[in-house]
Amino acid sequence: MEFVVIGLTPVAVEAGPLHRQEIMTQWTIDGVREALAARKISARELAGEFYARIAERNPALNAYLTLSQERAFAKADEIDAAVADEEMLPALAGVPIAIKDVISTRGVRTTCGSKILENYVPPFDATAVARLEAAGAVILGKTNCDEFAMGSSNENSAYGPVKNPASCDRVPGGSSGGSAAAVAAGLAVASLGTDTGGSIRQPGSFCGIPAMMGSYGRVSRYGLIAFASSLDRIGPFATSVKDVAIVLEVIAGRDPLDATSATAAVPHYAEQAAKSVRGLRVGIPREYFGAGMDAEVRKKIEAGIEIFRGLGCELVDVRMPHTDYAIATYYIIATAEASSNLARYDGVRYGLRAKGDSLLAMYKNTRGAGFGAEVKRRIVLGTYVLSAGYYDAYYIKGQKVRALIAKDFRDAFLKVDALLTPTSPVPPFKLGERTADPLQMYLADIYTVTGSLAGVPGISVPCGKVDGRLPVGLQIFGPAFGEGPVLQLAHAFEQAGGASL
Amino acid sequence: MKISREDVVRVAELAYLELSEAELEMYRAQIDEILEYIGKLNKLDTSNVEPMAQVLADDQSADATLREDVEVACEVGPEVLRGAPDTDGIYFRVPKVIER
Numbered sequence: 001m002e003f004v005v006i007g008l009t010p011v012a013v014e015a016g017p018l019h020r021q022e023i024m025t026q027w028t029i030d031g032v033r034e035a036l037a038a039r040k041i042s043a044r045e046l047a048g049e050f051y052a053r054i055a056e057r058n059p060a061l062n063a064y065l066t067l068s069q070e071r072a073f074a075k076a077d078e079i080d081a082a083v084a085d086e087e088m089l090p091a092l093a094g095v096p097i098a099i100k101d102v103i104s105t106r107g108v109r110t111t112c113g114s115k116i117l118e119n120y121v122p123p124f125d126a127t128a129v130a131r132l133e134a135a136g137a138v139i140l141g142k143t144n145c146d147e148f149a150m151g152s153s154n155e156n157s158a159y160g161p162v163k164n165p166a167s168c169d170r171v172p173g174g175s176s177g178g179s180a181a182a183v184a185a186g187l188a189v190a191s192l193g194t195d196t197g198g199s200i201r202q203p204g205s206f207c208g209i210p211a212m213m214g215s216y217g218r219v220s221r222y223g224l225i226a227f228a229s230s231l232d233r234i235g236p237f238a239t240s241v242k243d244v245a246i247v248l249e250v251i252a253g254r255d256p257l258d259a260t261s262a263t264a265a266v267p268h269y270a271e272q273a274a275k276s277v278r279g280l281r282v283g284i285p286r287e288y289f290g291a292g293m294d295a296e297v298r299k300k301i302e303a304g305i306e307i308f309r310g311l312g313c314e315l316v317d318v319r320m321p322h323t324d325y326a327i328a329t330y331y332i333i334a335t336a337e338a339s340s341n342l343a344r345y346d347g348v349r350y351g352l353r354a355k356g357d358s359l360l361a362m363y364k365n366t367r368g369a370g371f372g373a374e375v376k377r378r379i380v381l382g383t384y385v386l387s388a389g390y391y392d393a394y395y396i397k398g399q400k401v402r403a404l405i406a407k408d409f410r411d412a413f414l415k416v417d418a419l420l421t422p423t424s425p426v427p428p429f430k431l432g433e434r435t436a437d438p439l440q441m442y443l444a445d446i447y448t449v450t451g452s453l454a455g456v457p458g459i460s461v462p463c464g465k466v467d468g469r470l471p472v473g474l475q476i477f478g479p480a481f482g483e484g485p486v487l488q489l490a491h492a493f494e495q496a497g498g499a500s501l
Numbered sequence: 502m503k504i505s506r507e508d509v510v511r512v513a514e515l516a517y518l519e520l521s522e523a524e525l526e527m528y529r530a531q532i533d534e535i536l537e538y539i540g541k542l543n544k545l546d547t548s549n550v551e552p553m554a555q556v557l558a559d560d561q562s563a564d565a566t567l568r569e570d571v572e573v574a575c576e577v578g579p580e581v582l583r584g585a586p587d588t589d590g591i592y593f594r595v596p597k598v599i600e601r
Contacts, residue, residue: 123580216556230556256568262561328539339516346517348593353586359598360517368519373527376518380509381532383516394539399552401542406553438531439538455556480558 024053027189029243032095036083043076043083043094047138050096054140054187061163063172063181065101067141068108072096075138082136091250093136098188100179101142102149103234104223105129108139112225113147113157113175116345116352116370126223127258128192128234128251135250140188143178147372148342149194149227151175152202152444155435156374163431166208166471170428173203176237180207183237190238190247194224196231197330198423198448201460204237205423205473208462208499210244210490211237215480216455217262219248220255228337229260231330231452241461241491245269248483264481273487278312280485282476283416287323288447294426300464300472301422303501304493308420311492316416320408323450325401327442330449332385332398338375339382345370377438406454413479418489421447423460423473447475457483461490464501474498503536504529 027046035041041049051069058064079094099105102112104122111117125133133139146156154162154177162177164170165185172181176193180203183191193200195213204211213235224234236247249269255261284305289298309315347353347366354369356362371379385394412419425446434441451458457480460473474493478486509529513520520528587594 121584123577123584217561259568260557262557264561322545325542325545328542331535332539332542343516347586348595349581349585351586356596359596362596363517364519367517371518373524376520376524377528377531379516379518380512380528381535383512384504384508384532387512387515396552397542397547399554400547400550401545403550403553404545404547439534442535 024186026186026239028240029092029095029189029238029246032189033089033093036079036094037089039083043079043138044073046094047072047076047096047140050140050187057185057187060168061165061181061185062160063143063162063178063185063187064098064141065111065144065159065178066109068105068139071108072138072140075133075136079136079138090134090136091246092132095137095189096140097132097137098140098143098179098182098191099129100145100176100191100193102145102194102225102227103129103192104225105139105142108142110142110225111159112149113145113159114370114372114375115158116366117350118352120351122223124223126234127220127255129223131251132192132247143176143182143191145178146175146199147375148225148338149175149196149199149232150338150374150378152198152441153429153434154178154203155431156372158372161431164207164428166428166465167469169430170470171206171431173206173424173428175199176203179237180204180209180211183207183239184209190236190243192234192251193237195233195235195452196228197334197452198445200235200237201423201448201458201473201475202445204460205475206428206471208465208471209237209239210241210459210461210494211235212244212248212459212486213457214248214252214483215262215457217260218252218264218457218481218483220258220261222255222257226341228334229341230337231334241273241459241487241494242270244459245273245487245491262481267484269483269487272484273491275488277308277489277492279314280418280489281314281316281416282308282489283316283318283412283419285318285320285323285412285419285421287320288421292425292446293422296466297422297425297427297472300466300501301474304463304474304498305420307493307496307498308489311496313489318412318415318419320412320450322401322404322408326405326450326453327446329398329401329405329453330445331381331442332394333402333453335378335382336386336395336398337382339379339386342375342379374438402453405450409451409454409456409477409479413482417478417485418482419477421475421477423447423475427466427470427472451477456480457486459486459490461493462499464499502533503540504533
């Protein structure tokens with residue numbers, strides 16, 4: 001067995017012919033930039049090393065669906081030229097990054113984990129991708145995900161599940177399972193995922209790496225292939241909170257191409273993350289610590305909370321009375337919005353087109369053949385809750401309860417600077433364990449969907465492992481556009497050894 | 502039972518989804534269970550609550566997120582058409598619509 005150090009804990013890596021070194025170097029953003037500036041490695045060599053790792057480990061993990069070597073090496077050469085000319089290197093110079101396959105990359109196949117887009121090549125870049133590249137990032141390829149970002153285990157991909165690098169019989173979480181697994185396995189220095197009900201935070205928790213979603217509107221959704229337009233967010237995975245902060249800062253900010261992107265200024269998140277947390281008030285919402293949590297997860301989370309006490313934070317008991325209604329609310333709103341957003345997959349302009357005698361037959365056959373079961377299920381449910389006679393009882397009701405959930409957060413943030421909760425009620429479960437009962441899978445999201453509905457930012461940071469093997473995540477929520485305090489607390493927790501609990 | 506087979510057929514028709522008999526029954530049963538779960542929202546009195554139609558707070562002023570309606574040339578037309586299933590070089594070509 002070889003060992004790779006992820007965070008503060010060694011993680012076993014399957015033995016195999018390793019490229020160049022016996023132990024894989026864990027690269028960070030600073031590490032890459034320093035090594036490039038000092039000419040210890042070229043950007044092209046570094047990209048090559050990551051592609052060699054991918055060739056070796058991706059078959060077992062299935063984290064990547066598409067590799068973009070041409071684009072990656074072109075950017076690497078650009079960076080190497082900048083190094084040779086002794087130019088100032090941009091924030092992500094030469095940093096190998098993976099992109100979840102629901103995010104558009106011009107000229108690079110983008111499938112959304114679905115057969116209906118099996119050969120779709122976007123004619124434009126998502127703003128988040130363009131910003132990463134403008135900052136010098138080397139885009140390695142596209143990562144596997146649940147189909148159209150619908151899922152909590154990456155078992156809904158039309159291209160096979162992703163395996164959790166921490167334990168190959170376990171799910172990596174979803175829907176951004178590929179992005180999380182790629183970073184956790186050393187196949188990318190950072191990655192972009194998307195979060196609608198927990199799809200960044202939960203895979204981060206399951207794979208044992210920091211993972212963040214900024215506030216709704218923090219990062220432009222232009223180029224993010226839509227699932228639920230009032231919930232979708234793009235956010236980073238990395239191996240350290242500092243790197244998460246750096247990537248978030250690069251991609252965040254107002255975009256004229258996304259009318260829902262916020263005008264709020266983007267602070268220097270990495271600087272903010274390094275600030276002391278002494279005196280910050282952290283809320284412990286009672287509703288997140290009830291019967292649904294696994295006993296081993298509870299032990300880790302409670303130990304994690306003690307770390308904040310030791311750091312000089314004030315722990316405050318808070319109530320968020322509508323927490324228990326969040327899953328029900330989410331599965332009305334998200335499915336309703338999905339049924340609308342997925343109406344465009346009709347075989348007319350892009351993607352799969354099945355044969356049909358008439359236009360209507362073509363639509364039905366295309367969608368029948370192209371969509372997987374979970375997608376169909378959510379389209380049916382979403383259409384139902386929006387249909388005449390049910391719209392008020394379900395969709396409007398759901399939007400009203402959403403307002404109550406958002407108010408729970410606003411009320412809590414009058415008393416505290418951040419909230420601490422578990423990310424997931426259970427450690428990473430086994431492949432196939434929850435696939436028979438959709439509702440059981442939905443209930444995996446009980447701690448994450450609340451923040452999604454409220455629009456607030458949230459991070460998951462590693463908080464120990466059950467049996468020394470199965471990662472646990474601690475979730476920190478902040479107020480809208482309060483990414484700073486969230487990162488501060490996450491960083492302090494990481495520095496205090498939270499991952500080794 | 503909250504949802505019938507006829508409900509699923511009707512909704513699938515609205516969503517242009519072709520579902521087999523097996524799929525119809527599977528989704529009916531699963532969605533029935535989910536709707537049962539969703540029913541808990543009826544325990545809440547929301548008569549004085551406004552639906553949360555927008556996420557961004559009031560201070561992300563609507564004015565700031567509107568722009569002038571100005572035409573901008575699209576340079577990716579040819580690329581888009583190249584990726585389409587069937588075109589005549591200008592239009593997307595589809596089977597005839599047949600009156601139902």
